[in-house]
Amino acid sequence: VSNLLFRSLFDAESSTYTYLIADVSTSSAILVDPVLEQVDRDLKLLHELGLTLRYCLETHVHADHITGTARLREATGCLGIVPERAHTACADRFIQDGELLKLGPITIRAMATPGHTDSHMAYLINGDRVLTGDALLIRGCGRTDFQSGDAGTLFDSVTERLFTLPDETLVYPAHDYRGHTGSTIGEEKQWNVRFVGRDRFSFIEFMTHLVLPQPKKIMEAVPANERCGNVAGTA
Numbered sequence: 294v295s296n297l298l299f300r301s302l303f304d305a306e307s308s309t310y311t312y313l314i315a316d317v318s319t320s321s322a323i324l325v326d327p328v329l330e331q332v333d334r335d336l337k338l339l340h341e342l343g344l345t346l347r348y349c350l351e352t353h354v355h356a357d358h359i360t361g362t363a364r365l366r367e368a369t370g371c372l373g374i375v376p377e378r379a380h381t382a383c384a385d386r387f388i389q390d391g392e393l394l395k396l397g398p399i400t401i402r403a404m405a406t407p408g409h410t411d412s413h414m415a416y417l418i419n420g421d422r423v424l425t426g427d428a429l430l431i432r433g434c435g436r437t438d439f440q441s442g443d444a445g446t447l448f449d450s451v452t453e454r455l456f457t458l459p460d461e462t463l464v465y466p467a468h469d470y471r472g473h474t475g476s477t478i479g480e481e482k483q484w485n486v487r488f489v490g491r492d493r494f495s496f497i498e499f500m501t502h503l504v505l506p507q508p509k510k511i512m513e514a515v516p517a518n519e520r521c522g523n524v525a526g527t528a
């Protein structure tokens with residue numbers, strides 16, 4: 294597994310993590326959840342590391358930032374991959390539950406984890422680390438009050454899918470608002486206050502009564518992301 298290059302990249306405005314995953318032996322790379330405003334940073338890093346971007350992969354259609362996929366695709370010719378059933382008109386390819394994406398010897402397995410949105414995927418990298426998107430955050434979880442979100446479905450995705458991975462599995466979320474950069478499944482099972490001591494019913498109760506502001510960018514971000522971040526195509 295020494296061929297794996299793994300980097301967390303952060304967008305401070307939306308508190309989004311973009312993950313760079315690369316196979317050093319073939320110099321091929323994937324960006325997961327790229328952010329439009331950070332495309333120049335990402336292209337510079339790919340250039341400096343001598344990597345060819347093969348894919349941009351989304352965990353879900355985001356409401357809080359515009360994806361960098363359209364611009365990265367223009368610049369590199371990479372393919373845009375989104376979860377099946379995601380409402381996008383622009384994907385080059387859809388990925389479904391259990392499907393394997395290969396990057397040289399590196400394996401990326403899609404895990405359907407709906408609830409935050411109805412088409413959300415987590416990605417298990419080489420079996421030892423999982424990109425949890427907005428399904429499972431460090432000591433938190435994504436909201437379920439729009440984009441066809443459903444609290445009961447999210448509870449099932451986290452407790453029956455993510456929490457059944459080995460305890461030592463590394464956890465890398467799509468956002469963090471408190472400065473954390475990583476966790477493990479075991480740590481979240483013990484300390485994630487959204488889930489510890491809550492059954493499905495009380496989790497739904499709790500999520501239903503959360504009062505959260507609308508993401509600042511939802512009106513522009515969701516329609517743009519349905520076009521893979523193609524802002525110019527507004528019509």
Ligand SMILES: [Fe+2]
Nearest residue numbers: 355356427435
């Ligand atoms: Fe989200």
